Amino acid sequence: xxxxxxxxxxxxxxxxxxxxxxxxxxxxxxxxxxxxxxxxxxxxxxxxxxxxxxxxxxxxxxxxxxxxxxxxxxxxxxxxxxxxxxxxxxxxxxxxxxxxxxxxxxxxxxxxxxxxxxxxxxxxxxxxxxxxxxxxxxxxxxxxxxxxxxxxxxxxxxxxxxxxxxxxxxxxxxxxxxxxxxxxxxxxxxxxxxxxxxxxxxxxxxxxxxxxxxxxxxxxxxxxxxxxxxxxxxxxxxxxxxxxxxxxxxxxxxxxxxxxxxxxxxxxxxxxxxxxxxxxxxxxxxxxxxxxxxxxxxxxxxxxxxxxxxxxxxxxxxxxxxxxxxxxxxxxxxxxxxxxxxxxxxxxxxxxxxxxxxxxxxxxxxxxxxxxxxxxxxxxxxxxxxxxxxxxxxxxxxxxxxxxxxxxxxxxxxxxxxxxxxxxxxxxxxxxxxxxxxxxxxxxxxxxxxxxxxxxxxxxxxxxxxxxxxxxxxxxxxxxxxxxxxxxxxxxxxxxxxxxxxxxxxxxxxxxxxxxxxxxxxxxxxxxxxxxxxxxxxxxxxxxxxxxxxxxxxxxxxxxxxxxxxxxxxxxxxxxxxxxxxxxxxxxxxxxxxxxxxxxxxxxxxxxxxxxxxxxxxxxxxxxxxxxxxxxxxxxxxxxxxxxxxxxx
Numbered sequence: 001x002x003x004x005x006x007x008x009x010x011x012x013x014x015x016x017x018x019x020x021x022x023x024x025x026x027x028x029x030x031x032x033x034x035x036x037x038x039x040x041x042x043x044x045x046x047x048x049x050x051x052x053x054x055x056x057x058x059x060x061x062x063x064x065x066x067x068x069x070x071x072x073x074x075x076x077x078x079x080x081x082x083x084x085x086x087x088x089x090x091x092x093x094x095x096x097x098x099x100x101x102x103x104x105x106x107x108x109x110x111x112x113x114x115x116x117x118x119x120x121x122x123x124x125x126x127x128x129x130x131x132x133x134x135x136x137x138x139x140x141x142x143x144x145x146x147x148x149x150x151x152x153x154x155x156x157x158x159x160x161x162x163x164x165x166x167x168x169x170x171x172x173x174x175x176x177x178x179x180x181x182x183x184x185x186x187x188x189x190x191x192x193x194x195x196x197x198x199x200x201x202x203x204x205x206x207x208x209x210x211x212x213x214x215x216x217x218x219x220x221x222x223x224x225x226x227x228x229x230x231x232x233x234x235x236x237x238x239x240x241x242x243x244x245x246x247x248x249x250x251x252x253x254x255x256x257x258x259x260x261x262x263x264x265x266x267x268x269x270x271x272x273x274x275x276x277x278x279x280x281x282x283x284x285x286x287x288x289x290x291x292x293x294x295x296x297x298x299x300x301x302x303x304x305x306x307x308x309x310x311x312x313x314x315x316x317x318x319x320x321x322x323x324x325x326x327x328x329x330x331x332x333x334x335x336x337x338x339x340x341x342x343x344x345x346x347x348x349x350x351x352x353x354x355x356x357x358x359x360x361x362x363x364x365x366x367x368x369x370x371x372x373x374x375x376x377x378x379x380x381x382x383x384x385x386x387x388x389x390x391x392x393x394x395x396x397x398x399x400x401x402x403x404x405x406x407x408x409x410x411x412x413x414x415x416x417x418x419x420x421x422x423x424x425x426x427x428x429x430x431x432x433x434x435x436x437x438x439x440x441x442x443x444x445x446x447x448x449x450x451x452x453x454x455x456x457x458x459x460x461x462x463x464x465x466x467x468x469x470x471x472x473x474x475x476x477x478x479x480x481x482x483x484x485x486x487x488x489x490x491x492x493x494x495x496x497x498x499x500x501x502x503x504x505x506x507x508x509x510x511x512x513x514x515x516x517x518x519x520x521x522x523x524x525x526x527x528x529x530x531x532x533x534x535x536x537x538x539x540x541x542x543x544x545x546x547x548x549x550x551x552x553x554x555x556x557x558x559x560x561x562x563x564x565x566x567x568x569x570x571x572x573x574x575x576x577x578x579x580x581x582x583x584x585x586x587x588x589x590x591x592x593x594x595x596x597x598x599x600x601x602x603x604x605x606x607x608x609x610x611x612x613x614x615x616x617x618x619x620x621x622x623x624x625x626x627x628x629x630x631x632x633x634x635x636x637x638x639x640x641x642x643x644x645x646x647x648x649x
Contacts, residue, residue: 041381046374049381050187053149057141061188064137065196071130072200076208078120079351087344089113138193146185153181153380159388162458163418174257175250176383183376190370198359198366205356212349213341215322241293243375248286255279315353319346393460395475399484404469405434406484406565406596408455413464415454424450425619427464430612437597439607441640442616448600451616452568455598456485486564490571492551494543499528500535502543502554506562514561521591522557524550560591567597613637 054061087093089109094100105111154177157165165173209217259275322341329335409432415425425447432438440448453459454466457473466473468481486506494502503518504510515535519525527550531537543551559567569588589609592599601607608627615623615630615637623634630637 041378043374046377046381047191050184050191050377053184054145054188057144060137060141060144061192064134064141064193067130067134067137068193068197069200071127071134072197073204074123074130075127076201076204076352076355078123079355080208080348081116081120082351083342083344083348084112084116085344086347087342089116091342091344093342093344134193138188142185142188144185145188146182149184149380150177150181153177153383156384156386156388159390160386161389161392161418162453164386175246175253176379179249180246180376180379183373184380187370187373187377190366190373194362194366198362201359202356202363205352205359208352209349209356212345212352213322240375241289241296242372243378245286245289245293246375246379248282248289252279252282252286255282312350312353316346316350319349322346390478393457393474393478395473395477397471397476398480399468399471399476400480401484401565404484404565407434407469408432408566408596409467410454411465411467413454413461413466415450415459416462417459423462423619425454425461428619428621429464430614430621430624432596432598432612434596435594436611437592437599437607437609439599439601439610439613440616441601441607441613441637445618446616447619448616449570450619452570452598452600455566456487456568457481484565485568486559486562486566487568488552488555488559488570492543492548492555494539494546494551494554496539496541498533498536498538499531499554502539503535503557503561506558510561515557518557518561519554521560522553524553524557527553556588556591565595567592567595569597569599569601571600571602 051058084095088095089112095106095112100107106115157173157177206217255275255278259279319341323343323346326335326341410428410430413425413428414423416423428447428451430438440451442448450459454461457478460474468476473481495505499519500512500515503515507514512535516525519528519535528534528537537545539545539554543554546554599607599610607613610627612624613627613630614621615634617636623630623637625634631641
């Protein structure tokens with residue numbers, strides 16, 4: 001058995017790759033399955049794609065930015081009152097005559113203090129009202145974008161070619177659609193709302209500080225380049241790390257879905273501990289990556305926690321020294337009082353300087369969180385760039401029950417699964433005429449199910465042509481073609497819901513009478529009637545509350561109700577007991593009548609009446625004919641029948 005790397009070793013390898021990718025400038029080189037050219041999506045490109053996604057919601061974003069501009073601007077005013085409190089109320093300075101001449105009552109310090117208190121509360125409430133309104137609009141817009149992008153991601157993922165859907169895995173697809181697509185909506189805050197609010201506050205505070213004293217402002221802006229370069233050093237690692245984290249989360253989600261979906265197999269082999277161990281190992285790797293992301297994200301915070309106290313202390317010393325120095329100059333007559341820095345100026349400056357750190361922190365935090373959302377956007381864009389099944393299938397000709405007979409023709413068809421050079425089918429040629437039944441027999445792995453998958457257009461043949469009547473399948477619209485199909489597989493898939501909803505899945509608007517008639521034809525009505533809620537009985541996820549035979553009869557009823565022109569039965573009666581199979585065979589005879597049908601069966605007794613039997617082996621048709629013809633001239637088919645009818649001979 002191959003030895004699994006521990007989460008610690010995997011994490012060490014990951015950190016090494018991350019470091020190398022940062023040094024090379026290819027910041028997303030750790031993205032699995034992408035070439036260097038595909039990894040070069042820049043910030044400007046991501047921004048352009050986001051604006052395209054926003055679309056009709058731009059007006060709402062502009063309204064949100066307008067309200068937050070008003071709220072942030074008004075919110076800056078109350079701090080200016082600290083100068084008045086220290087200079088005009090606690091100090092000896094008087095208000096300018098231009099103010100007291102209009103408002104004489106303000107000459108009283110008590111009245112002035114009351115006005116400042118009331119004004120501060122009033123402005124704060126007005127600012128809050130604008131800010132709450134802005135955040136509500138932004139939040140509502142975020143949810144609208146999330147709903148829209150999740151819908152598009154779900155539709156696109158569901159429209160991918162079947163082999164890509166299998167590669168995504170169900171849990172991984174859920175993670176991509178739910179988490180990654182949802183994170184794109186957060187860009188409204190991370191890319192628009194929070195940075196804009198911070199910029200408005202930052203510009204407003206800098207203008208106020210410039211008005212107070214340009215020397216103090218110059219001293220304080222020395223912090224900016226230090227913060228910028230510190231942040232830039234850390235941020236280069238964040239986005240590829242978050243992309244990798246999201247990929248690991250997707251893998252963990254897929255493991256959970258797979259383990260619980262196969263719970264019967266896991267328990268039957270007592271592999272609960274093994275499955276748990278595998279998941280824990282992946283989860284440990286995820287946690288290690290998340291802790292690394294936390295440290296990288298907090299790196300700038302740690303730097304600021306050191307820089308801000310130092311800068312504040314330095315400014316306090318410089319400003320205090322400047323106040324004392326100016327007082328000395330005033331006393332000597334070298335400086336007038338109006339030109340000097342007052343204690344109120346210094347307190348107001350320090351107040352705004354403290355407020356300045358808020359928008360700077362917001363910008364830094366937004367930049368860090370932005371990388372997480374951009375990584376999600378990057379992954380969703382990867383999904384959107386993958387061609388859908390319809391795009392790969394260039395045909396656009398519409399077919400319907402009224403325009404086609406249902407005849408299928410294979411001409412020299414060969415097939416290899418995507419990503420593999422091994423041929424599964426070799427030069428397959430045959431014709432299934434209108435309303436005829438074609439049976440496929442052969443050992444496991446001979447290509448029977450693959451051939452039916454080509455009939456269903458789940459895959460495109462590697463070479464050769466498949467025709468519906470005389471029209472190549474690649475010229476026909478997929479959705480219209482599949483509306484002609486009915487499929488019953490050995491591995492039955494039922495949806496969580498009622499029995500009635502599952503039977504009616506292939507026919508919208510089916511009546512109760514039609515549903516019951518289909519169930520009766522499939523020999524399912526009797527056991528359905530035994531349930532308390534009958535056709536409204538909830539069957540659980542994948543129909544876990546039903547037996548295997550019951551699930552199969554529901555699937556047959558579903559196909560009967562859909563009334564298809566082309567029918568595919570892949571071991572449709574394999575899970576039925578002898579009595580149920582006998583009952584259904586009569587219904588199947590009715591179902592197969594006047595329909596082009598492909599039947600895979602290991603029980604050769606069930607396909608004796610087929611119009612043509614194809615015997616496959618290793619992807620090649622080695623014999624074809626009716627049952628009687630093959631019994632006379634095919635040793636292989638004769639031996640297969642003999643083995644089932646007389647297993648001990």
